Amino acid sequence: MTEDKQRRVAAACARQWGLITSAQIEMLGLNRQDTKRMREAGLLITLQRGLYRHHSVTETVPTVLSDARCAWLLTRPAMWGEDRLALPAPDAVLTATTALTLHGITPDAGVVVPEIAMNTQRSYRSTARILAPPDRLDWAQAQVIDGLPIARPIPALAAVIAAASADHRNPRSAELTSFVAAAVARICDDAADRPEGDAVIGQVAGVVGRRSTQVVDVAQMLATLCREAGVSEDILAQTVLVGRWNLAVPVDRTRQAVAAVLAAAFTAPSVSLPVVLADLFSVDPHQLGQVWRCAHRGCPDRATGSGYCSRHRVLEVRDRTTRPVADGDEIARSGFGIYGRLDDDGHTVLCHECGRRLRHINARHLAGHDMTAAEYRVAHGISPRVGLISGDSHRRRAQNSFDQGRPDLLRHLRPTAAQRRPPPD
């Protein structure tokens, strides 16, 4: 055991917060006997299996930070930390609650298992919790602080929510909701005075509104934030807490509502928060809040779960089905057409079976192909909500049915109980 070997270990430890893995010690040309002797001489202190601390380190009480460093080194013990930081994409990044704690956004929770995002599940023996990132890891999502890669606050918050939704044991826990509310408040508060404040709020709303409705009670979360901004319980009860809107509206609507509330609460508001809340969530039929309204431009009707009223829902599905193929769409051919698409030029539609263009693909035409309309729809992926009919014919028919008064028409189709009763003899 030469002094040279000890010096090499000391120098390597100095570049890694005083820590070294057994694989790294081997890379320095020391064998197991050398390591054992250094341990026995008190030069190396075992922290976990395969991980040592150099005796020169004075801070010895474990903290979230020191635990995070140990866990990160052990995710790839046979590579130097500084070489890992030079990789084109990070191999492992501290994330979720651990990252939020290291950023000072959530209070130091004491002893927590470090959470690390990794692209691949390597063989790994440490106490860290490995989370699969939703997208591939990249350096733009991470911040290297004193040699340790830590997810930026917004990706870290996304990881908290993703981990909770992957883990179904505790759906929509109040604890997670208040944790997320606190983290959102800190992130938005920090960004409020900076020029990128609006972008940050948009990103936070994207993260909270995306998959979170399953695990975070978004209405309660917004209520918590509004309470802190001084909104009274009365107003909350009439707006954000009314009608369980967060379960009823589509994800993009949730995202817009969250962004609007955060903007009003954290950036210099041009309109007061209670006005914004009423505008978004009111259930007054004369002044229906935006979250409840049909997404079709100017339609005052109340939306169903789809985000549209029943009338515009049909139009919207048709728009999607007849939209021309765009770059990047996956094109799966189906007969003469494209699977799931009604090829409509306005006057005629394409028959997937024979390639002819017709104003209306009707039962008689399909009988020639030995098919019913239902079979045709299944074969070519066309929704039952979309008529096999050209745009102008569709408009004409829709207009006719409105002119005739659709409620009456429906009443004819669905006889009431009184009408169904057999006539007396």
Ligand SMILES: [Zn+2]
């Ligand atoms: Zn509508």
Ligand SMILES: [Zn+2]
């Ligand atoms: Zn045909």
